[in-house]
Amino acid sequence: MEQYYHSIYFDEEKCNGRMRCMRVCPTQAIRIRNGKAKMIEERCIDCGECTTTCPQNAILPLTDSFSELSKFKYNIAIPSPALYAQFGREILPDKVLEGVRKIGFDEAYDVALACGSVSFAIQEYIRDYKGQKPLISNSCPVIVRLIQVKYPELIDLIIPIEPPREIAAREMKKGKSKKLGLKEEEIGAIYLTPCPAKMISIKQPAEGGKSHLDGAISIADVYAPLLSAMEGLNKREYKQSLENICIVGIAWSIAGGICRTLRLKNSLGVSGLSHVIKIFDDVVSGKLKNIDFVEAYACIEGCVGGSLTVENIYISYNKILKLIETLELRKNKACPDIREIRRLYKEDYFFIREKINPRPLKPLAENISDAIKKMKEKDEIYQSLPKIDCGVCGSPTCLAFAEDVVKGEAKISDCILISSEKFLKIKQVSRKGEN
Amino acid sequence: MSVENILWEKFNITGRDFKNAGSVSIKIKEILKQVGINSSIVRRVAIATYEAEMNVVMYANKGILNFSLSPEKIEINVEDEGPGIEDIELAMQEGYSTATEEMREMGFGAGMGLPNIKKNADEFEISSEVGKGTKVGIIINLKKET
Numbered sequence: 001m002e003q004y005y006h007s008i009y010f011d012e013e014k015c016n017g018r019m020r021c022m023r024v025c026p027t028q029a030i031r032i033r034n035g036k037a038k039m040i041e042e043r044c045i046d047c048g049e050c051t052t053t054c055p056q057n058a059i060l061p062l063t064d065s066f067s068e069l070s071k072f073k074y075n076i077a078i079p080s081p082a083l084y085a086q087f088g089r090e091i092l093p094d095k096v097l098e099g100v101r102k103i104g105f106d107e108a109y110d111v112a113l114a115c116g117s118v119s120f121a122i123q124e125y126i127r128d129y130k131g132q133k134p135l136i137s138n139s140c141p142v143i144v145r146l147i148q149v150k151y152p153e154l155i156d157l158i159i160p161i162e163p164p165r166e167i168a169a170r171e172m173k174k175g176k177s178k179k180l181g182l183k184e185e186e187i188g189a190i191y192l193t194p195c196p197a198k199m200i201s202i203k204q205p206a207e208g209g210k211s212h213l214d215g216a217i218s219i220a221d222v223y224a225p226l227l228s229a230m231e232g233l234n235k236r237e238y239k240q241s242l243e244n245i246c247i248v249g250i251a252w253s254i255a256g257g258i259c260r261t262l263r264l265k266n267s268l269g270v271s272g273l274s275h276v277i278k279i280f281d282d283v284v285s286g287k288l289k290n291i292d293f294v295e296a297y298a299c300i301e302g303c304v305g306g307s308l309t310v311e312n313i314y315i316s317y318n319k320i321l322k323l324i325e326t327l328e329l330r331k332n333k334a335c336p337d338i339r340e341i342r343r344l345y346k347e348d349y350f351f352i353r354e355k356i357n358p359r360p361l362k363p364l365a366e367n368i369s370d371a372i373k374k375m376k377e378k379d380e381i382y383q384s385l386p387k388i389d390c391g392v393c394g395s396p397t398c399l400a401f402a403e404d405v406v407k408g409e410a411k412i413s414d415c416i417l418i419s420s421e422k423f424l425k426i427k428q429v430s431r432k433g434e435n
Numbered sequence: 436m437s438v439e440n441i442l443w444e445k446f447n448i449t450g451r452d453f454k455n456a457g458s459v460s461i462k463i464k465e466i467l468k469q470v471g472i473n474s475s476i477v478r479r480v481a482i483a484t485y486e487a488e489m490n491v492v493m494y495a496n497k498g499i500l501n502f503s504l505s506p507e508k509i510e511i512n513v514e515d516e517g518p519g520i521e522d523i524e525l526a527m528q529e530g531y532s533t534a535t536e537e538m539r540e541m542g543f544g545a546g547m548g549l550p551n552i553k554k555n556a557d558e559f560e561i562s563s564e565v566g567k568g569t570k571v572g573i574i575i576n577l578k579k580e581t
Contacts, residue, residue: 152474153475153477284464284478284481285457285460285461285481285482285486286481286482286485286551287457287485287542290542358474360474361468361469363471364469364470365471366471367506368470368471368472368506368577369506370440372441372505373439375442375466375470376439403469
């Protein structure tokens with residue numbers, strides 16, 4: 001079986017089996033076995049809901065540390081635009097980028113310009129597109145995983161354009177290696193990330209290819225050093241000017257930002273996994289075929305809502321809006337040249353070459369006939385259960401438990417209620433409740 | 436054919452229950468995935484059942500959706516208690532709709548429901564009695580398409 005890379009891990013020592021993670025997991029990828037949380041690798045889409053809910057802090061993100069930088073001769077930081085939303089109103093992107101340089105990078109690249117270019121490329125793609133609709137954004141790796149695992153029938157709707165962070169890394173490496181006489185492998189492109197999920201698109205891209213990024217350090221980890229590094233910075237030293245910060249690009253850090261800046265007419269910005277799932281269900285049933293584009297993020301309000309950010313989601317969201325306003329008022333505004341984008345677009349500059357592979361969950365059995373039998377068995381078991389989803393058996397719901405039993409991963413005796421006196425009463429009550 | 440590898444499920448659909456509209460097609464989709472049905476067929480079934488379900492929700496008082504799955508085919512029969520259809524041929528035309536303004540506001544009633552069901556099915560049957568209700572039956576084959 002294929003090995004799946006995940007950007008979170010469970011610390012067994014710390015876990016005391018409280019089941020909170022199991023209950024919040026949107027793909028039912030967690031079971032409690034022998035009092036400890038266990039991940040079902042094929043089901044996990046790295047959304048990180050469990051990491052923020054664990055009262056023991058036993059589910060941890062797997063991002064890189066600063067020691068990653070020593071592997072390369074030249075290091076480029078590519079901060080998510082969500083980084084700009086972490087600081088007060090006086091600390092603008094030019095200062096943040098300078099601070100990033102000071103904490104150990106040779107260069108800090110503002111990804112917003114690449115975001116802006118990709119926005120325009122998406123616009124081009126949507127305009128020429130004649131197939132099934134709506135198209136779906138791919139910048140959130142959790143959304144891509146969600147589709148691979150739970151909505152393989154929607155794979156062809158994912159826009160096949162590289163996310164800005166990948167384009168930025170690719171182009172920076174190409175340019176710098178020429179300029180500095182270094183091999184591309186000697187240059188490190190490190191993403192400063194608001195969530196652990198970007199690690200999966202770096203370590204195991206959905207398309208099976210190789211990422212141009214070499215690692216990701218969490219915004220939470222750079223926050224403190226960055227704060228002190230920005231103290232006493234002299235504006236004249238800044239390598240980046242505010243005039244180079246692209247407004248269209250900054251909007252990528254908030255849900256609906258792409259739609260908003262492109263003024264796409266029939267588009268939706270959706271955030272929060274449970275909301276995304278609802279929208280995807282509607283897409284599958286053909287209900288949203290009049291929508292051109294769905295911009296979807298696993299985290300509430302988009303990347304500013306990532307679990308590795310410091311500032312409150314809603315404050316950051318507002319700061320991004322304010323920042324866009326501030327930059328709009330300036331005389332010189334950085335904006336990708338649309339003619340240049342169209343030229344690059346035709347030259348395949350933006351496209352992902354490999355196809356995304358579906359990762360559907362394993363069916364109940366290899367052949368349909370056996371799977372149907374198992375399905376019936378599952379149904380019978382389910383009917384005999386209390387149907388109160390207490391979770392004590394270690395599965396998130398009675399239905400999931402029935403499936404685990406059929407698959408041989410749990411025993412019916414794991415249900416402590418099924419044979420108890422009290423259960424018979426509960427069963428009577430719940431039956432009444434059913435109709 | 437042995438009975439043990441045929442799965443039956445019966446779903447009730449309540450008329451005017453827009454809140455839960457679509458839930459039956461999601462449940463059926465989940466079953467098909469667990470059984471390992473190929474994703475392009477899952478999509479066809481999802482669209483067809485969604486449209487059939489919506490027709491009941493929009494026009495009828497209530498309805499029953501019978502679903503059966505065997506290794507050879509998927510069969511779906513929807514029977515409703517509702518106004519029925521006077522002119523089936525007309526109702527089968529793309530774009531023809533009797534949806535009210537309110538339904539259209541919600542994005543329904545584009546007159547694609549029945550044609551869409553037919554388009555996604557291998558076999559399609561419809562019968563209706565005015566004042567009583569409508570029956571729609573579809574079959575989607577699972578054997579390798581040629």
